Amino acid sequence: MSANKQAIWVFGDYRNYFQNRVTLQLLSRAKDLAKKIDGEVCAVVFGHWTDEWVDDALSHNPTFCGVVGEYIAHGADRVYLTDHPRLSAYSMETYALLMERLARREKPEMILIGATAFGREFAPRVAKRLGTGLTADCIGLDINGEGLLVQMAPSFGGNLVAEIVTPERRPQMATVRPGIFQEIPHDYVRTGEVVRVPMPVDLPADRVRLVRVERCPQREQKLEDAKVVVCGGRGLGSRKKFAKLFELAELLGGEVGATRPVVYADWAGHDALVGQAGKQIRPQILFSFGISGAIQHTAACNNARFIVAVNKNPNAAMMKRADVAIVADASQLCATLIQELKKRIR
Amino acid sequence: MLKMVVCLKQVPMVSELPWDPRTGTLQRDLAEGMMNPACRSALEAALRLRAAEGGEITAITMGPPMAEEVLREAIALGADRGVLLTDRRMAGADTSVTSYTLARAIERACAGFDLVLCGFSTIDSETAQVGPQLAEELAVPGVAGIDGIELFGRTVRMRRLSDNFLETLEMDLPGLITVATGENALQHVPLGGLQAAFDGADILTLAADDLGLDPERIGVKGSATRIISVTSPTAAKKNLVLTGAPKRIVEQLFERFDDKIGGAIGRDLKTEKAK
Numbered sequence: 001m002s003a004n005k006q007a008i009w010v011f012g013d014y015r016n017y018f019q020n021r022v023t024l025q026l027l028s029r030a031k032d033l034a035k036k037i038d039g040e041v042c043a044v045v046f047g048h049w050t051d052e053w054v055d056d057a058l059s060h061n062p063t064f065c066g067v068v069g070e071y072i073a074h075g076a077d078r079v080y081l082t083d084h085p086r087l088s089a090y091s092m093e094t095y096a097l098l099m100e101r102l103a104r105r106e107k108p109e110m111i112l113i114g115a116t117a118f119g120r121e122f123a124p125r126v127a128k129r130l131g132t133g134l135t136a137d138c139i140g141l142d143i144n145g146e147g148l149l150v151q152m153a154p155s156f157g158g159n160l161v162a163e164i165v166t167p168e169r170r171p172q173m174a175t176v177r178p179g180i181f182q183e184i185p186h187d188y189v190r191t192g193e194v195v196r197v198p199m200p201v202d203l204p205a206d207r208v209r210l211v212r213v214e215r216c217p218q219r220e221q222k223l224e225d226a227k228v229v230v231c232g233g234r235g236l237g238s239r240k241k242f243a244k245l246f247e248l249a250e251l252l253g254g255e256v257g258a259t260r261p262v263v264y265a266d267w268a269g270h271d272a273l274v275g276q277a278g279k280q281i282r283p284q285i286l287f288s289f290g291i292s293g294a295i296q297h298t299a300a301c302n303n304a305r306f307i308v309a310v311n312k313n314p315n316a317a318m319m320k321r322a323d324v325a326i327v328a329d330a331s332q333l334c335a336t337l338i339q340e341l342k343k344r345i346r
Numbered sequence: 347m348l349k350m351v352v353c354l355k356q357v358p359m360v361s362e363l364p365w366d367p368r369t370g371t372l373q374r375d376l377a378e379g380m381m382n383p384a385c386r387s388a389l390e391a392a393l394r395l396r397a398a399e400g401g402e403i404t405a406i407t408m409g410p411p412m413a414e415e416v417l418r419e420a421i422a423l424g425a426d427r428g429v430l431l432t433d434r435r436m437a438g439a440d441t442s443v444t445s446y447t448l449a450r451a452i453e454r455a456c457a458g459f460d461l462v463l464c465g466f467s468t469i470d471s472e473t474a475q476v477g478p479q480l481a482e483e484l485a486v487p488g489v490a491g492i493d494g495i496e497l498f499g500r501t502v503r504m505r506r507l508s509d510n511f512l513e514t515l516e517m518d519l520p521g522l523i524t525v526a527t528g529e530n531a532l533q534h535v536p537l538g539g540l541q542a543a544f545d546g547a548d549i550l551t552l553a554a555d556d557l558g559l560d561p562e563r564i565g566v567k568g569s570a571t572r573i574i575s576v577t578s579p580t581a582a583k584k585n586l587v588l589t590g591a592p593k594r595i596v597e598q599l600f601e602r603f604d605d606k607i608g609g610a611i612g613r614d615l616k617t618e619k620a621k
Contacts, residue, residue: 121478123475157472210515
């Protein structure tokens, strides 16, 4: 492989592998971007037992093994790997130092990092150490006419999207929201180069000590994963009227979400809260009843693919971001919708 | 004595954002300012630590002169003093430059600090990057997104939920934490604090020259990133408005969007089933 090729790096964030697909999604997008700059795609992996399949229980930590092969199968041309027992649990300072040193040596053109909780803390540290720019939680990436990485970053809960570039400093860095890009199907015949990077001998101990870590019991993510969500706000009028949403959700095979005022009024439990302090949803269809659309709520609905909003006030923020805005009494329309659905599906 | 620094950002008040109805963009200059919610959580965490351990709290903010409001609010809530970093040349800073500027001010105005507390992220730019980068700049250990903190002498024990892992972490002071927006009850504002906030509040104002900052390294000039455009996807959204009798609306909804709605639930909604 040509040493002069511009490289797009993807940080191998493999913790929680089966749920966390963002690394694979980034490898896929990096492949498309690499074509535009005639570059190559590299994954960077720090861990222990990352290049073979080992039973989870043996590695005494909740990581997934065998990721090196997975990354090649999903599009990496090369994998930089530091494998060491000290890396068997994620550790911020150590990982940041390893990434900094590797990037100084290899000079990648871009580094893409999944916007997981770890990635969003790791990336700014690496960018700071390398003295370069970083765009947070991107929802789009492209290459412009000058060959620069265009990073699309949402702000104000997705009400604004800024296009950001890093014109001079290198690498160009971005964290990318999970679920934006599609991973490509794995190809286990595909080959790639594995570059083993030895663990530095002078690595200082991490000043933050991990005392305990436990994997949360697999939470039921009914609301987060629901294809159909029916959300209600204070505009429904009363607890009794809000309760009709459960009937509607059942007819639609969906889940019920609520806004903060509704949760405060105890019309719905806290686990139904859709918002900044609650759940992020990404249904195919979102029905929104009597919700004005405070930004803390709409930000959590951004990934809904199709929004039907009902509100008496046509100027409510939720109505502006809906695909279909129904100007009507929310409770009355909910009742009619239930009635009409019953005629069609029962 | 525990010396704490709380970093605060004034953000536009989101419930009353003045949107330009024509362009759908935010008229930021018209927006009322408020203390960013996660920064408020950081301040509350500091107030609780002080109540338990004693100590002092310095609130610091960088922004236009009106950002002094959040310092007064912080003092009203119980902070001991405020530091306002304001300088036209600091405007337009990206997160890396912001953390550089804040770090130099903290070193100057809060030398010998034990704990820096920041909000996990802000509701305007939502990067969550300034906290971790500030820890790098100050060369202290840092942990982002914590929702519980306890102090044992010079050791901080923290809890957080990170990517589906419940972590308990420890570090020795000095250190930095960023605090997630929790369900913390709003602080009762003591009258004494209110009075302190308005007469003779201890607020130190600093500009780039006071800190000896290189103008090339701050503000928009020092920033590695460039914003090339800002658009409002919601303003561009073509939406269909339906009005009239509910029954007619629902029928139209089913007729026109059967592919979307019927598709999602796996049903044909165009036609009524015979009873």
